[in-house]
Amino acid sequence: xxxxxxxxxxxxxxxxxxxxxxxxxxxxxxxxxxxxxxxxxxxxxxxxxxxxxxxxxxxxxxxxxxxxxxxxxxxxxxxxxxxxxxxxxxxxxxxxxxxxxxxxxxxxxxxxxxxxxxxxxxxxxxxxxxxxxxxxxxxxxxxxxxxxxxxxxxxxxxxxxxxxxxxxxxx
Amino acid sequence: xxxxxxxxxxxxxxxxxxxxxxxxxxxxxxxxxxxxxxxxxxxxxxxxxxxxxxxxxxxxxxxxxxxxxxxxxxxxxxxxxxxxxxxxxxxxxxxxxxxxxxxxxxxxxxxxxxxxxxxxxxxxxxxxxxxxxxxxxxxxxxxxxxxxxxxxxxxxxxxxxxxxxxxxxxxxxxxxxxxxxxxxxxxxxxxxxxx
Numbered sequence: 431x432x433x434x435x436x437x438x439x440x441x442x443x444x445x446x447x448x449x450x451x452x453x454x455x456x457x458x459x460x461x462x463x464x465x466x467x468x469x470x471x472x473x474x475x476x477x478x479x480x481x482x483x484x485x486x487x488x489x490x491x492x493x494x495x496x497x498x499x500x501x502x503x504x505x506x507x508x509x510x511x512x513x514x515x516x517x518x519x520x521x522x523x524x525x526x527x528x529x530x531x532x533x534x535x536x537x538x539x540x541x542x543x544x545x546x547x548x549x550x551x552x553x554x555x556x557x558x559x560x561x562x563x564x565x566x567x568x569x570x571x572x573x574x575x576x577x578x579x580x581x582x583x584x585x586x587x588x589x590x591x592x593x594x595x596x597x598x599x600x601x
Numbered sequence: 602x603x604x605x606x607x608x609x610x611x612x613x614x615x616x617x618x619x620x621x622x623x624x625x626x627x628x629x630x631x632x633x634x635x636x637x638x639x640x641x642x643x644x645x646x647x648x649x650x651x652x653x654x655x656x657x658x659x660x661x662x663x664x665x666x667x668x669x670x671x672x673x674x675x676x677x678x679x680x681x682x683x684x685x686x687x688x689x690x691x692x693x694x695x696x697x698x699x700x701x702x703x704x705x706x707x708x709x710x711x712x713x714x715x716x717x718x719x720x721x722x723x724x725x726x727x728x729x730x731x732x733x734x735x736x737x738x739x740x741x742x743x744x745x746x747x748x749x750x751x752x753x754x755x756x757x758x759x760x761x762x763x764x765x766x767x768x769x770x771x772x773x774x775x776x777x778x779x780x781x782x783x784x785x786x787x788x789x790x791x792x793x794x795x796x
Contacts, residue, residue: 442658
């Protein structure tokens with residue numbers, strides 16, 4: 431149990447951070463994190479220590495995709511868009527001196543939400559969570575060169591999404 | 602050109618590509634702006650906050666893991682408790698001595714199996730057994746024990762899973778059968794009569 435607890439404490443922020451950026455919803459990210467770590471409890475003896483992070487992130491990504499799919503289905507069923515509520519919960523306004531940077535972060539989060547997979551995952555893992563290419567390659571089960579290409583493509587997609595915002599700011 | 606902006610910002614272009622790219626940058630402000638945008642996005646991404654997992658999530662995970670861990674340990678207990686409870690309720694008064702004998706036998710055989718499996722085969726055919734009991738007593742005890750085993754086996758089968766029956770067969774019924782074999786060989790087969 432203590433080994434497991436140690437691993438949970440080592441990786442929980444990675445799992446939660448990925449889930450929060452992927453889902454843009456703190457409560458949903460908590461649920462996913464809990465489910466993933468419980469699943470890890472069931473399998474932790476089968477997972478090699480040096481592959482634990484890759485295993486956790488792969489399971490987290492799949493859990494996020496499933497959860498988003500279910501959430502989308504529910505939203506369609508009740509025809510209520512709760513995206514605004516989600517953002518209100520997940521966005522904390524910073525003091526005035528950081529307001530501009532915070533606003534731009536909000537724009538990035540919003541733009542990231544419109545980036546399709548696997549680019550979104552690659553961007554989160556590489557650019558936000560600063561994982562090594564090898565770790566991302568393991569987590570997403572793709573060659574390292576492909577990860578590098580996807581990082582650039584993903585950021586290009588963000589650049590297109592944010593073009594209007596940036597031009598508006600600089601005008 | 603557009604595909605190379607991010608690679609240029611990350612310094613991933615070869616020397617030739619970089620020189621060519623910078624030649625175009627010098628002449629076209631549009632690409633200068635794109636490089637500037639790309640840098641700003643990359644820098645902002647790198648400075649995004651790192652969320653911390655709330656402690657209640659960790660607590661919930663550890664608590665569930667502990668519960669499941671304890672639950673696994675009590676599954677076996679639960680099965681055996683169920684058998685004994687069933688035996689206690691359904692066992693007819695006349696069979697209780699047989700059950701007591703079978704239980705004693707099972708404890709002896711199982712514990713000897715766990716401690717020294719090699720010694721089990723000869724456990725009951727040691728001289729002390731045949732010296733202490735008459736052939737009739739041994740035959741009667743064997744018959745009672747077989748009935749008890751048959752009853753317990755039936756209870757085990759009604760508990761459901763194949764796994765549990767397999768555990769019962771491997772750890773209880775088979776060792777007792779093996780232990781009784783020397784007695785059967787010396788006294789001849791004794792079949793329990795139908796109830």
